[in-house]
Amino acid sequence: MAEYVKLIDVSKCTGCRGCQLACKQWNAQPAKQTENHGTYQNPPDLQANTWTLIRFQEIEEKDGKLKWLFRKDGCMHCTDAACVKVCPSGALYVTDIGTVGLNRDLCIGCKECISACPFDIPRYDRKTDKVYKCDLCLSRIKADLIPACAKACPTGAITFGEKGKMIEKAYARAKELGGDASVYGDKFVGGTHVMYVLDEKPGVYEHLPKSPSVPLSVILWKDIMKPLSLLAAGGVIAGSFLHYIIHGPKLPDEETGQEQKGGE
Amino acid sequence: MRKGLIQATDSFERIVHWSLAVSCLILCLSGLGMMFHSLNFLGEPFGGLKSLKYIHNITALFFILALFFTVSMWWKEAGVFVFPEDLDWIKCAGGYLWHVDKVPEVGKYNPGQKMFFLVVAAGGVAMIFSGLIMLFPLHIPAMIVRLMYLIHAAGFVAIFAFFFIHLYLGTVGSPGSLPAMLTGWVSRPWLKKQHAKWLKEMEEHGTLVVYGEEKSSSHGHHG
Numbered sequence: 187m188a189e190y191v192k193l194i195d196v197s198k199c200t201g202c203r204g205c206q207l208a209c210k211q212w213n214a215q216p217a218k219q220t221e222n223h224g225t226y227q228n229p230p231d232l233q234a235n236t237w238t239l240i241r242f243q244e245i246e247e248k249d250g251k252l253k254w255l256f257r258k259d260g261c262m263h264c265t266d267a268a269c270v271k272v273c274p275s276g277a278l279y280v281t282d283i284g285t286v287g288l289n290r291d292l293c294i295g296c297k298e299c300i301s302a303c304p305f306d307i308p309r310y311d312r313k314t315d316k317v318y319k320c321d322l323c324l325s326r327i328k329a330d331l332i333p334a335c336a337k338a339c340p341t342g343a344i345t346f347g348e349k350g351k352m353i354e355k356a357y358a359r360a361k362e363l364g365g366d367a368s369v370y371g372d373k374f375v376g377g378t379h380v381m382y383v384l385d386e387k388p389g390v391y392e393h394l395p396k397s398p399s400v401p402l403s404v405i406l407w408k409d410i411m412k413p414l415s416l417l418a419a420g421g422v423i424a425g426s427f428l429h430y431i432i433h434g435p436k437l438p439d440e441e442t443g444q445e446q447k448g449g450e
Numbered sequence: 451m452r453k454g455l456i457q458a459t460d461s462f463e464r465i466v467h468w469s470l471a472v473s474c475l476i477l478c479l480s481g482l483g484m485m486f487h488s489l490n491f492l493g494e495p496f497g498g499l500k501s502l503k504y505i506h507n508i509t510a511l512f513f514i515l516a517l518f519f520t521v522s523m524w525w526k527e528a529g530v531f532v533f534p535e536d537l538d539w540i541k542c543a544g545g546y547l548w549h550v551d552k553v554p555e556v557g558k559y560n561p562g563q564k565m566f567f568l569v570v571a572a573g574g575v576a577m578i579f580s581g582l583i584m585l586f587p588l589h590i591p592a593m594i595v596r597l598m599y600l601i602h603a604a605g606f607v608a609i610f611a612f613f614f615i616h617l618y619l620g621t622v623g624s625p626g627s628l629p630a631m632l633t634g635w636v637s638r639p640w641l642k643k644q645h646a647k648w649l650k651e652m653e654e655h656g657t658l659v660v661y662g663e664e665k666s667s668s669h670g671h672h673g
Contacts, residue, residue: 296503297584315500401593403593415610419610422611422615426614436625437643438644
């Protein structure tokens with residue numbers, strides 16, 4: 187199947203959080219009691235039952251004016267997904283449209299994906315002992331619908347479509363915006379299946395890594411240590427066998443004199 | 451038990467050894483089940499991979515306890531190298547790898563066993579430390595947690611390989627060794643070959659326990 191991409195044009199976002207609500211509604215996720223902590227960003231962070239969140243951020247522009255940034259945060263659906271690489275049970279998997287699916291029945295709540303994710307997305311729920319994250323509304327896509335957040339977005343900031351076309355569209359929009367505007371997502375971790383058109387430099391946005399990658403420790407662990415453990419053990423078993431047939435076991439010297447008195 | 455056999459280990463040593471061995475083996479197997487997708491089926495008899503996770507975590511508690519006793523019981527005998535004889539032994543690899551006319555006599559533990567002990571002790575501590583952080587990772591920077599996974603995997607590489615060396619040298623690779631950890635009684639020729647210095651020490655100190663004889667076989671020398 188063709189790969190699909192969700193494109194988020196932050197320059198069109200008004201921070202209405204319709205996407206947040208639509209996400210909760212489609213995925214039947216309840217809200218938790220929250221507190222006002224001096225920002226419209228609510229809840230304060232992604233949660234086990236909040237898979238997408240508009241991050242509100244105030245920055246000062248060159249002329250001293252205040253600018254309000256809205257960025258819809260959530261799973262980026264990497265092609266080289268570190269979470270899929272570390273998941274021991276296969277609960278996290280690459281779907282045939284290139285996104286990262288999550289089979290919650292298989293999740294064992296080991297939290298390995300939480301430390302591996304370069305975007306800090308998966309969230310653990312103590313009650314169910316499982317991890318949760320956006321699955322890009324796989325159930326809707328399979329039914330020929332677009333993700334709930336894209337459906338709900340009133341300004342057209344969130345769109346969904348075939349990968350090549352969305353990348354084309356993103357670059358056209360970045361060019362149209364000019365200035366610091368750029369496309370975020372196609373250049374790293376094999377290309378993400380959620381992409382941004384950012385109207386500020388990527389480094390300006392909070393909680394958005396400038397150049398995310400599969401962490402080196404994850405690569406060393408999964409691509410080096412894992413095969414090495416079998417190689418080393420296999421080598422030792424083969425070595426022991428060779429030792430036995432070439433050098434032979436270490437035997438006590440022939441019993442002599444008094445030692446034999448107790449014999450069998 | 452046969453008359454003339456010599457006691458190499460007491461029952462406490464053997465209980466601690468097998469507690470460590472069994473918990474380590476369960477940890478290795480349950481860990482493998484989570485490490486390789488193709489071994490996920492190891493969780494099936496227990497109701498799935500999640501049970502394997504719990505088995506792994508709970509067994510770790512026994513492992514911690516067993517390792518504590520192992521280290522506190524053996525570090526004086528197996529954790530300290532004695533020079534120069536240990537160095538001489540290492541230089542000729544204890545006669546295990548090529549022909550050596552006269553292998554330096556060693557005490558209760560030879561330098562190879564000492565190295566094994568140190569790998570188990572240091573590796574075990576590293577596994578416990580990294581494992582505990584992996585178990586409670588949510589308030590620790592992700593970079594540190596990722597490093598712990600790497601340490602846990604590296605520790606497994608060492609322990610898994612060493613397990614097979616230990617298995618070989620404890621059985622067919624060195625006949626007569628296994629009883630030291632099963633019944634605790636070994637033959638005098640085996641002890642003379644493997645730990646001659648220890649045999650002499652025990653004879654001198656009158657601590658040699660021979661099956662079927664009075665406590666000390668050296669009462670004649672020391673009176």
